[in-house]
Amino acid sequence: MTSIAKLSRRQFLQVAGVAGGGLVLALNFGCQHPEEVAGANFSPNVYVNIRNDGIVEIYCHRSEMGQGVRTSLVQVIADELEADWSKIELLQAPGDPKYGDQNTDGSTSIRQHFDLLRTAGASAREMLIAAAAAMWSVPARELIGSSHAVHHAASGRSAEYGKLVAAAADIALPDDVKFKNPSDYRYIGKPVDLIDGVAMTTGTAMFGIDTVVAGMLYASIARCPVVGGTVKSLDDSAARAVSGVEAVVRMPDGTSPPLHHPLGGVAVVAGNTWSADRGRAALEIEWDLGLNGEYDSPTYRRQLVDTSHASGTTVLSRGDVDAAFAEATTMIEADYYAPHLVHATMEPPAAVARMTDEGGVEIWAATQDPQGVQEHVAGLLGIDKSQVEVHVTLLGGGFGRKSKADFSAEAAWLARETDKPVKVTWTREDDIRHGYYHAVSAQYLKAALNERGETTAWLHRSVFPSIDSMFSAEVSGPANWELELGMIDNPFAIPNMRLESGEAKAHVRIGWLRSVNNVYHAFAVCGFADELAHAAGVDPKEYLLRLAGPPRRVNPADDGAEYSNYGQELDEYPIDTGRYAAVVNEVAEMAGWGRELPDGEGLGIAVHRSFLTTVGTVAHVRVDEAGKLHVEELWFAVDAGRVVNPDRVVAQMEGAGIFGMSLALHGEITAQGGAIVQANYDSYPIVRISEAPKAINVQIMNTDAPPGGVGEPGVPPVAPAIFNAYFAATGKRLREMPLREAELA
């Protein structure tokens, strides 16, 4: 590990070009296999290994769940390395802290790793150049890396990368690397085809559920319908009699708080999935439902709404809202409501575990967070993290569900209890009924308008059970970080503003779902902005521009709020109302905003910044004679800063349009007696192709700002754009998701 030893932290930060990147990143860089380097390989860092046959192995340390990271990550490294696309082999990195943070969530893969990945490629290129310079006794500055080789123009000499491997292994990591000029990019910014395109169209792509290990058994687990419940009594005689069943195993009871721990219950282990499911169905279990058996969604909703109508905890205050309300010409108030949602990834949670001869365990899982799996499995089995080897498969959808280690921990438990490799596959019903649910929320808004139609005061209260309740049983309401996602970062130039939160206890597991709290915050803020426009008698798009105010940078801390800006500096990633307005204008122009539409049709607009990216959406809806809503077309304008793969950005917006439609029009999880009512895609519908808009149009804003997130920011504006369009089409204002068409009498 000599190269680490040579680097001070300050030097490393220069190398990495990541201010504030810290020691975690520094640990990423160092020879991966120093003892193996001589002659056969050149491993300048943990992401790149160049073999002496010239093949560049690139390790993808992020999980692929449809966002295209296995393609875009390679684009960045290969571009700086000047590698040929055809000479690259992509390998999926196992869980290992040497890669830094691998938890693939928060739309972070590019925005937090762009410089790191560029450094990985550029430093390797410079070391290859240094090796050639030494070999030819010429100054390195006369050499260039290009087309998978180092070239010396003056002498006409060239050396392929593979031929420089042995010499490069002796070169020290450069103190400083020079990134390519963006105008010279070959892959970055280009619509490169999917690296997994062939595998995904031929059935050979391997997801967690596809893992096969010799001698493997298959498990199906009965879990208590209520979180925190336990097995009171068990009769497994009928289950054991089912053909193919090999064992019935009690799972460890769930914990309080739930963490990412298994939920307890009883597992049936069999020779195939079907036998396991049949055996599980034959279990006779009486449950002790525990403390959450009273959880009923209608009652809870009334509590949330009542809470939202009372003073809460102020998290941001500007001016004097109460005085402004007292002087107002017009006051309007509104209740917005959004239910629990569940991820319903097409691949349900699935993992395989196998004990090793050394007392460790090997896991194959569709996981967003392999290091989290290491940690939780180690904790459950009482072994060291280093004894948990995690192979990351492709994920058949993630959306935050697969950040949780619970299903991997279940497989590990069963592998140990049966002393056989075990695959755990959740049924769709398990997935819908035992999820980590997107929080149900009540949003109360109140605003004052003056005689010129200007909004002079804005009060917004947000009430929902917190994701932090997963980690502490004491948590009884929103965490500040959750309010930062779409509420505290309100960009509007309203002189008097107060933002409050209200308490709510969790009675199911609450988790991250694509875009997280931004979903209901954007729904309320963008819907209410549309209401204000109509109250003021102003076109909604024009009114958004007025609310945004003059181009400026907003800092919530100026109004007493705590604000962490998705972990990035505000200087680098500002809340910039000029960029916001540009997105408003762009998406409006794309959609032909202001044009005449037939009766029963309408356009709605919503714009929201999340994960450091601003997305504007216009929806065109049509309400048919039966009163049913159809989304005819969607437009997206996206300011994501610099983008690596524009085609994947477009794809993420297309997907966000459908995902947003699903939650706007269909998504609803409810509880009765603590148990989830919905069970499968019939009771928890998602949008089908027959409901898909005829077109989803995407424009990426041309900017050289640093890269923002892409996977999540497209979702939040979709629902409010549709609801606003519904109002434009019908004159009916709906404020509750999912959209239930009003009686159009």
Place this chain on the structure above:
Amino acid sequence: MAIECTLNGEPASLDVDPQMPLLWAIRDIVGLTGTKYGCGKALCGACTVHLDGQPVRSCVLPVSAAAGRSVLTIEGLSADGNHPVQRAWRELNVPQCGYCQSGQIMSAAALLERNPRPSDDEIATAMEGNLCRCGTYTRIRAAIHLASGGES
């Protein structure tokens, strides 16, 4: 008594409970994992295979129903992965996570067999049973048109 059928053009003998859904026989017994589980209730189409050329949901079809018949899975759709539907899928970079795409491609291939130039409405009807949580529907529609020789 094993169930005899043709699987991807080869004779196959499935020595399983005749009530086992074809999906699990294909995945767990034969070991072809390209056909996916998504719902177990014929609601999502991830498990779509062809039975004598017709698209069926293998998650609700007992193995016994395949006796003496021909089953085609994604692995057997083309020898080299170059069925026109597969090519169109890659041309337009349809997949996101990719999980549902085996079922989508099998449904699309069956559609084009019986209707070489489907309209948008005909595509919607034929593909309505195949869910995609990533939301690739607009590209699926375009790729089917492309595979049919029409405009994408």
